[in-house]
């Protein structure tokens with residue numbers, strides 16, 4: 001049994017998003033006040049859209065905020081499935097338009113060929129990362145750490161920043177930040193919306209087999225604080 005992280009349940013997704021956007025904005029500005037710049041790692045998928053929109057309007061010094069993705073599909077950045085497109089359209093707007101964004105997809109044909117360059121592109125990001133916002137799939141994946149992929153063990157054990165992944169149960173080759181990179185952060189938020197995600201989260205707490213549910217690599221560790229923000 002994994003010891004439960006801080007778990008916050010909200011009446012509605014809107015309540016969750018409003019509270020989480022406030023917390024992230026405060027933490028980013030505190031980081032800027034203390035260290036001159038801040039880093040924010042966000043996830044793609046469908047869950048964070050409204051959070052991005054709220055965050056983009058927060059009155060903080062966005063020009064000092066370095067933003068990247070926890071994972072990316074190896075598709076062009078204007079394609080429908082691109083996480084970068086999502087961030088550009090929903091987060092890098094309003095006041096947040098001046099943030100320094102680095103996407104993970106580059107000109108290489110495959111994530112295997114491009115992984116080193118993706119990692120190098122994050123070299124000037126403040127570390128530990130100030131805030132990391134993760135999502136979770138109903139198969140227990142987070143980032144692009146898929147239980148089905150032969151690269152999972154590498155993603156969870158390498159000291160490299162970025163790893164190529166070829167999931168068999170989800171579309172597109174991917175690039176993902178490694179566990180080592182993700183856990184080198186001051187605060188992780190796990191953003192869950194919907195009862196099916198709550199069921200998966202409860203299953204994840206049952207044991208620490210990361211090959212079955214890679215989200216456990218985040219939930220079972222005590223190096224980095226993890227707050228779970230949930231709404232049905």
Ligand SMILES: O=C1O[C@H](COP(=O)(O)O)[C@@H](O)[C@H](O)[C@H]1O
Nearest residue numbers: 043044045046047071135136137
């Ligand atoms: O493929 C992905 O899925 C997860 C979860 O996405 P959601 O649509 O269920 O919110 C996401 O966290 C990850 O960044 C994305 O690439």
